[in-house]
Amino acid sequence: RALGDYLGVKVHACVGGTSVREDQRILQSGVHVVVGTPGRVFDMLRRQSLRSDNIKMFVLDEADEMLSRGFKDQIYDIFQLLPPKIQIGVFSATMPPEALEITRKFMNKPVRILVKRDELTLEGIKQFYVNVDKEEWKLETLCDLYETLAITQSVIFVNTRRKVDWLTDKMRSRDHTVSATHGDMDQNTRDIIMREFRSGSSRVLITTDLLARGIDVQQVSLVINYDLPTQPENYLHRIGRSGRFGRKGVAINFVTHDDERMLYDIQKFYNVVVEELPANVADLI
Known part of the structure; x- marks a missing residue:
């Protein structure tokens, strides 16, 4: 429009x-x-x-x-x-x-344009991982990050709708202002939440893969994979929410012991190396 x-x-x-x-x-x-x-x-x-x-x-x-x-x-x-x-x-x-x-x-004699996987990784997005060992430690790690970083807007991805609601409640109970959206919400509610996020009145959005591709907000500077995606293909769509239109972006992946294989698969799939998050994380965003 x-x-x-x-x-x-x-x-x-x-x-x-x-x-x-x-x-x-x-x-x-x-x-x-x-x-x-x-x-x-x-x-x-x-x-x-x-x-x-x-x-x-x-x-x-x-x-x-x-x-x-x-x-x-x-x-x-x-x-x-x-x-x-x-x-x-x-x-x-x-x-x-x-x-x-x-x-x-x-389709009748279609022209196919297929891009190689190693050309799919998005330039301008710095990618890091944080070893959290156990699932229970992710929440503390997330809260520590938000106390350390000065973020314009960010998106947090989890793998289930139930976890969206759980994490939203936990973050709000610790006085973090967050919004949440997932497929169980009706279209009107999702539209209102996305309008608030685009306008900047809401600065943190918690969501699932279902909506990963519908988030097109220029000000997003950080994507956090609270849960790694279950398929390597979805990693691209998630981290592509940051660094839009040539802006600098950062993607941070929380990795438990059980996630190490998926992180390896993601790096192999896109032919990239995801570095461990450095101590000077505040200088990255």
Whole structure:
């Protein structure tokens, strides 16, 4: 919408958890670009509020994440409704077999641009790890960091929704101001939290991988992997939240004894060396 305001382009966000009737009204009045989630986009196509014969280009962004989150059937249903003569773009930071299968089934002689893994690591982001030995020591380590560092804004990643709520409660009980968002929250609540975070009224956001790719905030200078991701591919999406648009960023990974193998796998996957966090951590951010 921000770009559309200056280009004279009408853009509509078509997502679940919002009014179906309002979506229908706006789409029928005419828009140039629809940005949406698979379920709601398919629903609008099925209702013919979004006319497939008027679509000139279809873009599937974050294809690997969409397919891994159980949207495969909905995405396939959408492709079945698209006209034969349409430009299709499939974008993904990683390209698993499921995403390549889409290109074979629904695209005509597609041009593939595949980036080597060792070119994926984000320049300008300093990456470190902290040995915490035991899971129970992570909270103290986190609080120590926030007492040491002067941070503009930061994102903390954990691996479960329940842990988002647990860590949020623990941080607030120690007088740290934090926000939290995860997939169990309704869309309206998540939108409010993200607006507060983007505006800077909230400076620490605790979240899960589900929302890792939707956080695009220029002021984020620090990402903390309180839990290492369960898949190396998600590491890129997490640490990419810091150092946006050429700014300096830092990623700090909490590593227990059980996490050492995953840290090794991440370094091998991206062909990088993640150094131990130095004593002068305050000078890094």
